[in-house]
Amino acid sequence: MTAQEVRLCGLLLREHFGEVVEKVGRHLIRSGAQNLRTLLHETGISIDLVKKSLCVLVQHGVCVFSSGRKGPGSPTEYRTSCDRILRILRYPRYIYTAKTLYGDTGELIIEELLQRGDMTMSSTVKTVADRLTQNMEEGRSMDYSEVSSAFSKLVETHFLQRCPPMAAAATKNGAASATPATPATPGTPAAPVSTTLPTPESFPDCYRVPHVTLIGKGKRRLSNEDGEDQRSAKRAKIDSETHGDEGIYWQVNFERFHLHFRDQAIISAVANKLDQTSSEIVRTMLRMSEVTTSPTATCTKPLSANEIFRSLPSSYNIARPILDQYLTLLVDDPMEFVGKAGESGGGMYVVNLHRALANLARATLESVVQERFGSRSARIFRLLLRKRHLEQKQVEDFAMIPAKEAKDMLYTLLSQNLVQLQEIPKTPDYAPSRTFYLYTVNQLPTARMLLQNCYKTVANLIERRLFESKESKRLLEKSQRIEAILASLQASGAEPEQLTEVEEMITAPEKQQLESLRLHINKLDSAENQVDETIFLLESYINSTVTS
């Protein structure tokens, strides 16, 4: 929980849930596990609001509660962690991935689940069907069964998982989101005392689709119900039908998406370094090991060349000997994406996941140094990465850079903490004239430092975006009012002159300002997503070194 992480989490919470939740969440992040009373006391917010904020946080899986430290009788404690909040930054990427893999239906399912935190299957299916029907032409509607099948596919490939059942929680009513579940009040019969909560995967039914009876089609909402709809969406939808899956809530399995992203990164790296066919081979290998490899494995399970040959997509009909050549080339490549694990079955090959992540992280570091300080500093940086420890003179000789400039660049890198100095004394008294000073680069600490910089960058971008909208708040409000007037005029069938008159109310420079504002905000948004890609690479690399 570094300062940058806390700041970024605060901003994300504020954008998605509002200021009260932000305050509560920030407090929880900073102080660790706390019970309700301390929380009330320290944040100074009224108990209603605190309870509601905690509900929101628990609903989204951000906050978890467990029984207190002092034993079964003590008040429950609430805990939250930065990681889960930082995932919010990645929601667009998850939705986009679901769209590419499972089409619009998948996209909407994931979007709904991300928005609501967790939902039952039946309510998800209904909502998504309604939304899809809304966008289709008149007379057509989306069948529930199609949406259900998309849902089941998502569960089969482990993108969705069941929420772990909370023994201590009061049962949530069957309907979707907005009903706040009563938080575990002090004194409720407690769950077995364990500070580590069970992961969703420890339950055997984690990925089992329940048998639901869902027959029907999506309902198209008429346009005059739009206004009512918005209001009723906030109120609890009391659904009288039951579909046989009460109490079974589904959430998005972020880890699975992360594995997918990791595979994508490796495949595109192979495509950049070698060629398209090699990347297809690696894609096939990763696809085959999707379910057999654990998320923290160093490399995938060995696959024989025969199996790979059989599983290649049919559009790539390459001959068997050619495949062998490609595999040999992949193994010989200095990046070591693929390794050979044995000779049986025509050669057993594995994909070296951790090593690939380390190489990608290293390439990221090098690219940052290159863009920030120039290609000659990047040369020095790569030189130090390769040769580990070098003296000043050796750096100049190997990099073929004049002494003065090399010294300058090294000191700049040193001041930015990208390069470290190691002293090796010849005498016990560390006299400078009798000590070796060696320059070195440590990949892991540098990656951590860059990760913190990324968090700060994203927080800066979000702040700038909020600032820009605040600056033009008056203008935005005006344009919204005008749009509302226009829409109501159009609906009631006004003449074109009235419409143009209303449109004229926004002057041309204001239109330009609005346009540039829109561009700015889009740019900032897309920049956030780009920095998130870097964050993902660095985070995966750091996590892989922790477990190995």
Added chain:
Amino acid sequence: MSEGPHLLNQNFNCVCVCVCVCVRIKELCQQFPHGITDQVIQNDMPHLEPQQRAMAINKLLSLGQLDLLRNSSGLLYRMKDIQSTSKMKGSDNQEKLVYQIIEDAGNKGIWSRDIRFKSNLPLTEINKILKSLESKKLIKAVKSVAASKKKVYMLYNLQPDRSVTGGAWYSDQDFESEFVEVLNQQCFKFLQSKAEAARDSKQSPMVQRNSSFATSHEVWKYICELGISKVDLSMDDIETILNTLIYDGKVEMTVIAAKEGTVGSVDGQMKLYRGVNPVIQPTGLVRTPCGLCPVFDDCHDGGEISPSNCIYMTEWLDF
């Protein structure tokens, strides 16, 4: 063999004997151009006393006609070149000593402080001698590239060694960075075009990869033929340039075993180089102004430098 004969005082009673002995010794030296030992002189003139022999030898040494050397079995006397003898005419013993020391240093040269240690002469004397020798054009001073204030002395007609001048990359103590850059780019272009040709040939991948490799010898030949270098470059020089390309991330290297005698192999190995593509595109962080911001660490909310009033962001957004 004792060194006694050389340190005996001159005995002027035997001057005329000395002259004959000197002549005889000179003839012996000419007979044995590799040098003669005391033993040889004794065998030739058995009647000669050690004292007289020593006197003769000392005389010849002081006249500068004989060279005194030491080998494993004792002392050796050798005829000195007439040419070099004439050079030293007019110089005294100290100068000859200093000259000897400098000559021994060969083409690496020797620093004035080291001359002082070896000759045990005071610094002022050394400087005087060095000046006079330089004016006689017998020695020269060469500035070392390692420490620009240090001057090493060597014989006038010797080529300074690479370690002193820095080799092909230095001209007059200046590192030629443009030259290195040009070579860098040329090598990279050569390797890149080779890799492209291999990729376009559409053969089986193994053949493609092998044909995209170039040995260091091939690169060396290409650079020599290009003729952009005024100085002769050796294969080692080209390899240092190729190493910088590796550190730029543009080239990768493998080592293969080669038969002795194939062109370009060193100790049964050959180094192969190949142009490569970068593994990832420039990463997301550097596409934002914050990734490249020089005042990143000073930026805080509500501070002088903050995201709200960041000029870099303003420029970037309006781009």
